[in-house]
Amino acid sequence: MAIIYIDGKPLETQDGQNLLEACIELGLNVPYFCWHPALGSVGACRQCAVKQYRDENDKQGRLVMSCMTLVTDGMRISVDESESKDFRANIIDWMMTNHPHDCPVCDEGGECHLQDMTLMTGHNYRTYRFKKKTYVNQNLGPFINHEMNRCIQCYRCVRYYKDYAGGHDLDAFASHNHVYFGRHEDGVLESEFSGNLVEVCPTGVFTDKTLKEHFTRRWDYTTAPSVCVHCALGCNITPGERYGKLRRIRNRYNRSVNGYFLCDRGRYGYEFVNSDKRPKAPLKRQMIDGKPVHVPMTRDEALSEIGKFFSNGSKAIGIGSPRASLEANFALRALVGAENFYLGLSKADGKLLSAVLEIVLSGPARQPSLGELKDHDAVLILGEDMTNVAPIAALNIRQSVNNQPRANAKAMGIPEWNDLPVRRAMDTDRGPLFIASVAPTRLDDVATQTFHATPDGIASLGFAIANFIDPQSPAANVSGEVRALAQQIATALQSAQKPLVVSGPSCRSEAVIQAAANIAWALCRKAKPAGIYFAAPESNSVGLGLFGGANIENAAEALRKGGADTLVVLENDLYRRVPAALVDELLSLAKHVLVVDHQYSATAQKAEYVLPGATFAEGDGTLVNNIGRAQRMMQVFNPEGEITESWRWLRRLRAASGKGREDEWISFDSFLHALVAEIPAFSHILDAAPTAAFRVGGLKIPRQSHRYSGRTAMKANVAVSETGVTADPDSPMSFSMEGFSMMTPAALMSSFWTPGWNSAQSITRFQEEVNGPLEGGDPGVRLIEPQPDSAVPYFDAVETNESHDAAWTALPLYHIYGSEELSASSPAVAELSPKPYAMLHSDDARARGLLDGDAVTVKIDGQEISTSLKTNDTMARGVVCLPAGLEDAPYIEFPAAAEILRSVTS
Amino acid sequence: MLSDALKREIESHIHEPEHRAAACTEALRIVQRERGWIDDESIRDIAEFLTMTPHELDGVATFFNLIHRRPVGRNVIRICSSVSCWVLGYDKLRDALQKKLEIKPGQTTADQRFTLIPNQCLGCCDHGPALMVNGDLHRDVDPDRLDDVLNRYA
Amino acid sequence: MSERPLTEHIPTDGSALSLKDYERVGGYAAVRTALGGLQPADVTQCVKDAGLRGRGGAGFPTGVKWALVPMGPEAAKPKYLVVNADEMEPGTFKDRWLLEGNPHQLIEGIILASFAIQAEISYIFLRGEYTVAQERIEHALHEAYEAGYLGENILGSGFNLGTYLHMSIGRYICGEETALLNALEGKRATPRTKPPFPQISGLWGKPTIVNNVETLCNIPHIINKGADWYKSVSKTPNGGTKLYGVSGKVKKPGLWELPLGATVGELMDLAGGMRDGLALRGIIPGGASTDFLGPEHLELQMDFDTVPKAGSRMGTGTMIILDDKTCPVGMIRNLTQFFSQESCGWCTPCRDGLPWLEKTLAAIDEGSGVPDDINHLKRHVKLLGPGMTFCALAPGAMAPLGSALTRFAEDFERHIREKRCPWKN
Ligand SMILES: Cc1cc2nc3c(=O)[nH]c(=O)nc-3n(C[C@H](O)[C@H](O)[C@H](O)COP(=O)(O)O)c2cc1C
Numbered sequence A: 001m002a003i004i005y006i007d008g009k010p011l012e013t014q015d016g017q018n019l020l021e022a023c024i025e026l027g028l029n030v031p032y033f034c035w036h037p038a039l040g041s042v043g044a045c046r047q048c049a050v051k052q053y054r055d056e057n058d059k060q061g062r063l064v065m066s067c068m069t070l071v072t073d074g075m076r077i078s079v080d081e082s083e084s085k086d087f088r089a090n091i092i093d094w095m096m097t098n099h100p101h102d103c104p105v106c107d108e109g110g111e112c113h114l115q116d117m118t119l120m121t122g123h124n125y126r127t128y129r130f131k132k133k134t135y136v137n138q139n140l141g142p143f144i145n146h147e148m149n150r151c152i153q154c155y156r157c158v159r160y161y162k163d164y165a166g167g168h169d170l171d172a173f174a175s176h177n178h179v180y181f182g183r184h185e186d187g188v189l190e191s192e193f194s195g196n197l198v199e200v201c202p203t204g205v206f207t208d209k210t211l212k213e214h215f216t217r218r219w220d221y222t223t224a225p226s227v228c229v230h231c232a233l234g235c236n237i238t239p240g241e242r243y244g245k246l247r248r249i250r251n252r253y254n255r256s257v258n259g260y261f262l263c264d265r266g267r268y269g270y271e272f273v274n275s276d277k278r279p280k281a282p283l284k285r286q287m288i289d290g291k292p293v294h295v296p297m298t299r300d301e302a303l304s305e306i307g308k309f310f311s312n313g314s315k316a317i318g319i320g321s322p323r324a325s326l327e328a329n330f331a332l333r334a335l336v337g338a339e340n341f342y343l344g345l346s347k348a349d350g351k352l353l354s355a356v357l358e359i360v361l362s363g364p365a366r367q368p369s370l371g372e373l374k375d376h377d378a379v380l381i382l383g384e385d386m387t388n389v390a391p392i393a394a395l396n397i398r399q400s401v402n403n404q405p406r407a408n409a410k411a412m413g414i415p416e417w418n419d420l421p422v423r424r425a426m427d428t429d430r431g432p433l434f435i436a437s438v439a440p441t442r443l444d445d446v447a448t449q450t451f452h453a454t455p456d457g458i459a460s461l462g463f464a465i466a467n468f469i470d471p472q473s474p475a476a477n478v479s480g481e482v483r484a485l486a487q488q489i490a491t492a493l494q495s496a497q498k499p500l501v502v503s504g505p506s507c508r509s510e511a512v513i514q515a516a517a518n519i520a521w522a523l524c525r526k527a528k529p530a531g532i533y534f535a536a537p538e539s540n541s542v543g544l545g546l547f548g549g550a551n552i553e554n555a556a557e558a559l560r561k562g563g564a565d566t567l568v569v570l571e572n573d574l575y576r577r578v579p580a581a582l583v584d585e586l587l588s589l590a591k592h593v594l595v596v597d598h599q600y601s602a603t604a605q606k607a608e609y610v611l612p613g614a615t616f617a618e619g620d621g622t623l624v625n626n627i628g629r630a631q632r633m634m635q636v637f638n639p640e641g642e643i644t645e646s647w648r649w650l651r652r653l654r655a656a657s658g659k660g661r662e663d664e665w666i667s668f669d670s671f672l673h674a675l676v677a678e679i680p681a682f683s684h685i686l687d688a689a690p691t692a693a694f695r696v697g698g699l700k701i702p703r704q705s706h707r708y709s710g711r712t713a714m715k716a717n718v719a720v721s722e723t724g725v726t727a728d729p730d731s732p733m734s735f736s737m738e739g740f741s742m743m744t745p746a747a748l749m750s751s752f753w754t755p756g757w758n759s760a761q762s763i764t765r766f767q768e769e770v771n772g773p774l775e776g777g778d779p780g781v782r783l784i785e786p787q788p789d790s791a792v793p794y795f796d797a798v799e800t801n802e803s804h805d806a807a808w809t810a811l812p813l814y815h816i817y818g819s820e821e822l823s824a825s826s827p828a829v830a831e832l833s834p835k836p837y838a839m840l841h842s843d844d845a846r847a848r849g850l851l852d853g854d855a856v857t858v859k860i861d862g863q864e865i866s867t868s869l870k871t872n873d874t875m876a877r878g879v880v881c882l883p884a885g886l887e888d889a890p891y892i893e894f895p896a897a898a899e900i901l902r903s904v905t906s
Numbered sequence B: 001m002l003s004d005a006l007k008r009e010i011e012s013h014i015h016e017p018e019h020r021a022a023a024c025t026e027a028l029r030i031v032q033r034e035r036g037w038i039d040d041e042s043i044r045d046i047a048e049f050l051t052m053t054p055h056e057l058d059g060v061a062t063f064f065n066l067i068h069r070r071p072v073g074r075n076v077i078r079i080c081s082s083v084s085c086w087v088l089g090y091d092k093l094r095d096a097l098q099k100k101l102e103i104k105p106g107q108t109t110a111d112q113r114f115t116l117i118p119n120q121c122l123g124c125c126d127h128g129p130a131l132m133v134n135g136d137l138h139r140d141v142d143p144d145r146l147d148d149v150l151n152r153y154a
Numbered sequence C: 001m002s003e004r005p006l007t008e009h010i011p012t013d014g015s016a017l018s019l020k021d022y023e024r025v026g027g028y029a030a031v032r033t034a035l036g037g038l039q040p041a042d043v044t045q046c047v048k049d050a051g052l053r054g055r056g057g058a059g060f061p062t063g064v065k066w067a068l069v070p071m072g073p074e075a076a077k078p079k080y081l082v083v084n085a086d087e088m089e090p091g092t093f094k095d096r097w098l099l100e101g102n103p104h105q106l107i108e109g110i111i112l113a114s115f116a117i118q119a120e121i122s123y124i125f126l127r128g129e130y131t132v133a134q135e136r137i138e139h140a141l142h143e144a145y146e147a148g149y150l151g152e153n154i155l156g157s158g159f160n161l162g163t164y165l166h167m168s169i170g171r172y173i174c175g176e177e178t179a180l181l182n183a184l185e186g187k188r189a190t191p192r193t194k195p196p197f198p199q200i201s202g203l204w205g206k207p208t209i210v211n212n213v214e215t216l217c218n219i220p221h222i223i224n225k226g227a228d229w230y231k232s233v234s235k236t237p238n239g240g241t242k243l244y245g246v247s248g249k250v251k252k253p254g255l256w257e258l259p260l261g262a263t264v265g266e267l268m269d270l271a272g273g274m275r276d277g278l279a280l281r282g283i284i285p286g287g288a289s290t291d292f293l294g295p296e297h298l299e300l301q302m303d304f305d306t307v308p309k310a311g312s313r314m315g316t317g318t319m320i321i322l323d324d325k326t327c328p329v330g331m332i333r334n335l336t337q338f339f340s341q342e343s344c345g346w347c348t349p350c351r352d353g354l355p356w357l358e359k360t361l362a363a364i365d366e367g368s369g370v371p372d373d374i375n376h377l378k379r380h381v382k383l384l385g386p387g388m389t390f391c392a393l394a395p396g397a398m399a400p401l402g403s404a405l406t407r408f409a410e411d412f413e414r415h416i417r418e419k420r421c422p423w424k425n
């Protein structure tokens, strides 16, 4: 702790921090641009100048950049002093010499850090009387709009994009006051994290291009705290709605999860909510002109007609979903009975998920939070392309490689926030990061070593590493070369302070997962606080797994056995999970098929009844992320028509069927209590957010800003009198502007605003300290903790089967854009989805006379897939990789035996 | 495509192999000497050869004064515009060149013979006004006797 | 005539001193002495004792700078010595003389400095327009490698040094030592945060010394003849001679090596005085980034400590003369245009402030200035002063502007009053 004097007042600050951080924590208004809490200080913009005095007798003082000045005990500074104030106002004056003053037509207007700083410095009148320069803008792809004229040259964009996110295709060009930020030529930004430019840029140079299609000013959104549904990491988001449309997704800071950043799938995948194809009323299939057609019915018709299928004595089979909330899955389970509830996973998927859960529930290794990934100093990834599967985890692992080299800077006495010298001192050093995968991954550029092999090969490497660390861990039979690599990795992990092993289901191999466990456990048993981190496929995979239950194949089995008339499919497109023939059979075995979903999926299209479920934006619910962190999503807006949460539909059906009371589980809280009472493993989810009864000063938390405009006018086309505010019995939030938006618990914060701070930068006002947790603690609760003294035995090593028979092993490659069902239907994401392909090692291809770009047919399980060939020089041999989950691509159960034939070209 | 000779010459400026990209400014200079200016293809060629991205290299290429990212004439006249030469008659010399070549600073003559570029101090302050044509320095240039200089360049 | 150790052997026909001739006049003797028996610390101490101050402009004591480099087996490796041969400061043409006339003297200085800090690699960062110097240095380096002065195990001493010539592709900011390091690394040449200073974390994060050409050319002579001799050739407590120059409308512009502390008047005399019909109005003493002096300063000694007392700096020691028939506003406009063009674009005040000044000065010069422009200029002189910007470029630009606004106040006002430049017809 250092005591410093600011304008004569003694104040407490933290040792090692810079003066700007100290001022921010003290709540002082010191303006800045180039500093960013995640990027540190570079001293370029000169906006944060304050006066520093030598001692109490020094009346003159000198200007210093607060972001570049280390706090020292007894230091004297002034923020109010006139020379520094004048200088700060001038910085804006200079920046404005070429800024277009186009706030009224700028998408950033109203949440612009430049606007805020302009007001803060008191720069009111333009004195520049000469001609401004103008730039040519670039087309940067479907996500980011570029408007260079607004640039104030703070260099944040390139520092974020290149230094932080590891991108290579955004740079600074030219010099003096012609500096330009963009690409060497027009083109789609390559980084999967480009969308953060929108929030990193303090003005309107980089803005959200998808928002442009339905633009709304910051104060006009209805927002609520929510959680991203596009992968299992559970990044915290703030969705914004107006006029019944979801307009955009912004980052919601949570130090333990995503921090300041989102991936582009999470930011731009939201348009599935706005899809015209969604069911908006209950649908029933009827034959019209000999064709099956879904026709709408009323809620009451639907409940009375469908409710009958669940009345006492009848049996229904329920298939849950890893993309549906805990509540929705629980409601289904309650409706059909635990014994008739099946996880909406294939047998293979279920097995991989159980393997992971068994390891994290019984083993000694702790799973770090997503945010904590940044703190590890040696990482081994077994079998995952994290960027495409768990993007923000990849972004954070990318930061981890700096931890060991940063020691160089520390030794030179360079503070951690002093970004340029720290990077200089690190030079090209990168901490240990080893990646074993089937094919190259997007983190390879910072990897110490990569190793490409079949899943068995990867598992064997893993077992060999574990065996090096702890000879008790079973040895694997590997070649000398692999042994040497295993030893190198083992040494790196053992000599680190905080090693981490990352794995997951992408290789479709239990052995890979188990090998990862052995390594982490071996390290733990050698007294290293090793972390283990598993990617999971979907937003609630782990939550679903914690219910326990059988698989889709078992559901088919049960239906075949007879006795059940009705099949309920919850938020699940079965055609994406098991072979089409099995789905067809399932659907035909049941007399009645009911789908509850917000998407009109292939499965829904074949159902007899469809009930319109709510998306994440339209309902409350809890998701459990890949490491078992339960997080609450609050309803953002009231959907049109009969759309409501799946759990509510299922509760209604339960009541309509006479199984439950009409007044049972009416409120979300009562429903949650029932869930927890039934399944104690979930008991902590009650702590994920305050109950609906929570109030601040007797008031609810508004979803709308106090500047929300047009509420009397926006529905004037319907009725000129102001429509009432819809009540929200499920949460402590209101669908209006009334209420108390300050001092709310973090779990209820969606929009961060404080007087003078309208931009994304306002977040620093809500953190306990710079880069710290949100005041009152980061929202979310961990449901899974390690068993430090666990004596769980090591897994046996796999027998590697290196003999290549004629068949190829087909394995999936996941794509950030395209492999995930919901985001894939958002136009911007769809634009970047890959075309179907089959990828082989170049030598494998050549040996069969095939070349990159050739048309080929891949035969798997009797299906013939015509596609085009890609070759790769380093991927595993004997393997053919196919993109996973692309729209319209047939389902394949990986790993599969495949044959490859050259397509006959006409 | 960079010729083998060019590659060898660039390679000779890589003194510390782990810092290959450090030779990029030398590479730009060398390639410009051969091709007159640095077009997008040159950016891509050099970037690839030095294991950089074209974005990174272009960020460097556009930072510096002596690299042309637009075509220039066969001969480049760099006229010193800095203070000592200014005192000694830069304006007059520039005007004379403009009139003679019928171009403005930054432009190239219609016959592609000359490009005229003002240049920062040539370090020839005791013999101003000065100018350089290609690599040759001309001192004490008399605006009335420009032909003596220009006639040497085809 | 006083001693001229740096330039006495430079051929007067414009050619360069060959290795043979250099050796004949005692060249590389200092390298033999140092590598043959001195400790690195001895060399540094001798340079410290000699009182040599850097000739790049700032005048930092060279030996003190070297002594900051981490030494011993624990020190980071490799260490670098970088020669700042970027000479781009308007009005400065002194290093060119040494580079073109006696490249071996520089190479000898490089070897000695590298030995003192135990650098294994050195780079000569030469501005791109110095094509003659380029050829001569390339040739001299070749000769020096052949003769065993560079490379592995120099003169059997076990000391290794690789020296390479790096041609700049042009930008004034590359002269700023940390921007220079970025340029050497093949990056955009924006300056770096200091501290850490290059001595600790320089090229690729390794300890690095950046020295000016002239500074290094002094080293062989200091080692050969000792600190006392070095001090004796100077008229100031800081030792040595200095290359001084005069440009502008004087009768005989030129460069001379004189004892450090020669007076402005002596230089004007060597330059033959003003051209006929012209009177002296102003003197920029040491390259564009120094404040104007005036005719009243003829007695002023040109050295690091005395010039500041008159409100300016010695800078590079090459004076630019303003006569009474040249418009001071136009001159300042030209200078400001230079700095504005050469701003690297990293920090706001310089990047956006200098172009604004340039436009304001152009307006005044062309007759569209308004009275408030003077205040605007004056405010900027403060706002772009030392400590306000990221590096010293913008404060350097404010030196001539600030002093001109006082010294030539009436000229500025007249432009605005008369809405024209009184010197143009
Ligand atoms: C904008 C700027 C330009 C400079 N240009 C040069 C230059 O061209 N040559 C030079 O030797 N020093 C130049 N310097 C000074 C260098 O930064 C550095 O102080 C010098 O090279 C150190 O050498 P010395 O200690 O031998 O004087 C410049 C400084 C600034 C701020």
Ligand code: SF4
Pocket (backbone or CB within 6 Å): C173, C190, C191, C342, C343, C344, C345, C346, C347, C348, C350, C351, C389, C390, C391, C392, C393, C394, C395
């Ligand atoms: S003062 Fe700032 S913009 Fe100017 S050259 Fe220095 S760092 Fe660059």
Ligand code: FES
Pocket (backbone or CB within 6 Å): A020, A031, A032, A033, A034, A035, A041, A042, A043, A044, A045, A046, A047, A048, A049, A065, A066, A067, A068
């Ligand atoms: S925030 Fe301190 S200089 Fe930019």
